[in-house]
Structures are given as C-alpha cells and as structure tokens.
Amino acid sequence: MASSLRSEFEMQIKCTQCGADVTVQQDETFIECPFCASALFLDKRKVVFHYLINSNFKPNEAEGNLKRWMAGNHTVKDLDQKAQIIKNEFYYFPVWYFKTKDASGDKIFLQPAASTSVSEIKKLQIPAGALKFYEKNTYNEDQIVKPDVLYDSAQTWLQNSGVDLNNVSEAALVHIPFYQFYYNFGGQSYTALVEASSGQVYSNIYPAKSEAPFRILFALSIVAFVLTSIVCYVLGFVLNSSSEEALLTAEFFKIFAYGLVSVPLIVMAYVIAKKV
Ligand SMILES: [Zn+2]
Incomplete structure (x- = not known):
C-alpha cells in the first residue's frame, strides 16, 4: 500500500493484489492495475480493492418486489394499490467492506461510503460470489455514486464498533446496485430502496400499520x-x-x-x- 508522489500530477502506488508499481494520475480514484487487471480504489494514500455487484433486476421487476413488500403485513393495508409510485432511480451505491478473521471465524462489516438516509444499508448481506472487480468503462459513470466517506473514517467506525483492526483480512470498496423508488401515500412522500442483486426491499420510514x-x-x-x-x-x-x-x-x-x-x-x- 505504499505510494510515492512522482510529479505534481502523477503518483505511484503498489497494487494490493500483485504488488506491482502502478502509475496513477492525480485526479484518478478508480484504477485498474495494468499488470494483474485488479480494480483498485485510491483514497489518498490507501489502496483497496474495488468491487461491483451486478444488477439482476430490471426496473419493472424491482417494482414488482416493492409492490409485494407493500402488500405485506407491516405496512398500512392496501399500500400496494394506494401508493402512487412517482419515479425510480438506478445507481451503484458505495459501501466500505471489511472482512475480519478471528477465532470465531469470518465476519463481514459494511459501512456506507456515501451519505444516505437509509440506515438499513449496514444490514445488507453480500454473497461472496457476487463481488466482481469493477471494470472501468463498462458502467455508466452517472450511475456510480462517488464515495465521500473516507477509508480512515470507515476504519474508525469499525474500531468504535469493537473490531480489532489487526483482525481485518480484507478491506474493499463495493458498489452495490439499487433502485430508489419515490412514492406518495396519504399526501406524504416516501422512498424505498430495492437492492438490485437480491431484490431485497429496504426502507426505514414507510406508512406503517397503526397500532x-x-x-x-x-x-x-x-x-x-x-x-x-x-x-x-x-x-x-x-x-x-x-x-x-x-x-x-x-x-x-x-x-x-x-x-x-x-x-x-x-x-x-x-x-x-x-x-x-
Ligand atoms: Zn496488480
């Protein structure tokens, strides 16, 4: 993970995977190692793997999942019929991914790498096989949410939640596909997320059944x-x-x-x- 400044506009980093020296332009953050093709994310002087999870859902299929969730027991009755879905946005949301290894086995910790109002993102389950190296130029850049939570802050958060940083066996930036739906119900606006690899619905404020x-x-x-x-x-x-x-x-x-x-x-x- 060592790096050195070569000039005002270029610096050299060590690839996390093969250890080769990789030259990076100053404004580059998403990098591909020219030697081993690993996707890397550069946060100041920290280099970590950069992964992306593919979407398995088309917009109408994601909406179908949202409707089934709305028809469920925790939401107000007939929400699936009464809610007006206004629009949806598709994007890849960045999370910091930490894998720890200790006597009790492997654990995975996630922390949003960009600001979000949906705290459920931490509870996401990432199937190990789903992580693919991020390929530059394959994805629409407009759909890639840029991380604004730095690696250091994510590490501090991890430490604060009781993890010994020496047990971290892997750290990565992972872009996860989401459909964000906007809908109206009873004169109020709501949002809900559908995670587009599993189809799981995430929402923390919704028209709940009245108790x-x-x-x-x-x-x-x-x-x-x-x-x-x-x-x-x-x-x-x-x-x-x-x-x-x-x-x-x-x-x-x-x-x-x-x-x-x-x-x-x-x-x-x-x-x-x-x-x-
Ligand atoms: Zn490499």
Whole structure:
C-alpha cells in the first residue's frame, strides 16, 4: 500500500493484489492495475480493492418486489394499490467492506461510503460470489455514486464498533446496485430502496400499520374482564348466604362469563386486523 508522489500530477502506488508499481494520475480514484487487471480504489494514500455487484433486476421487476413488500403485513393495508409510485432511480451505491478473521471465524462489516438516509444499508448481506472487480468503462459513470466517506473514517467506525483492526483480512470498496423508488401515500412522500442483486426491499420510514386501535382494544379487554369479575362476585354474594359458597359460585360464573366476554373482543380484533 505504499505510494510515492512522482510529479505534481502523477503518483505511484503498489497494487494490493500483485504488488506491482502502478502509475496513477492525480485526479484518478478508480484504477485498474495494468499488470494483474485488479480494480483498485485510491483514497489518498490507501489502496483497496474495488468491487461491483451486478444488477439482476430490471426496473419493472424491482417494482414488482416493492409492490409485494407493500402488500405485506407491516405496512398500512392496501399500500400496494394506494401508493402512487412517482419515479425510480438506478445507481451503484458505495459501501466500505471489511472482512475480519478471528477465532470465531469470518465476519463481514459494511459501512456506507456515501451519505444516505437509509440506515438499513449496514444490514445488507453480500454473497461472496457476487463481488466482481469493477471494470472501468463498462458502467455508466452517472450511475456510480462517488464515495465521500473516507477509508480512515470507515476504519474508525469499525474500531468504535469493537473490531480489532489487526483482525481485518480484507478491506474493499463495493458498489452495490439499487433502485430508489419515490412514492406518495396519504399526501406524504416516501422512498424505498430495492437492492438490485437480491431484490431485497429496504426502507426505514414507510406508512406503517397503526397500532393505536390494538392498544385501545387491549385496554378495553382489561376493563371488560375486571367488570365481568366484579359482576360475578356480586352475583355470588347475592345468591348465597355463606361467603365460602359465594366465592365458589363467583368462580363458577366466571368460567362462562369470561368465555362470553372474549367473543366480541376476538371479533373486534379480527375486524381491526382486516381494516388497518
Ligand atoms: Zn496488480
């Protein structure tokens, strides 16, 4: 990883893969080693591998995945039909990729290499075979998001999350394909990401199912059961002269009363689940 400045506009770096000296123009960041063809990313004086993951999804297929996610259980009912999808953008988003090796095995840590509002990016799963060397001139440069989080910051983050940097066996910059969808629902705008190699949907702010009706129902259930118990005890004491018999009668009534009271509550829960 050594490097030296050759002139104002050129410098020489050591290829991470083959160790050859590679001459780099000052404004170059995405480099291909002329000796072994490895794709490299140059961040000041740090050279790391530069990978890209290919997209397996066309825009309409990605939208299909988004619609299925919208039809799921955590989003508001019928979001797949009611949401208006405004547009989508396709891009390759950069993440810092660290592979660590210790007694417990290999682990992979990801950190966004550009600013993003979607924190789920850290939870991405990257299948090992999916990493391809980034080939210059193969991809539309406009779709490649340039990293603005430096390698040093990513290392600091890694250290802060409890990783011993001596255990890092591989570090790389990885460009991951995404469709970013913009949609409107209920007068608000939302975005969702579809990772275009696996089709996985990522979103942290979306029209969620409201929990309020369920909370109200829960409170109502407690009140209903308490009132039912009171009625049973009152009846027990009205119908019996001895308090021992009164308590027994109350317990007996409770078995049936609880059953009766739970019927409308279950019906209400079912109706709420259908509607919200
Ligand atoms: Zn090389």
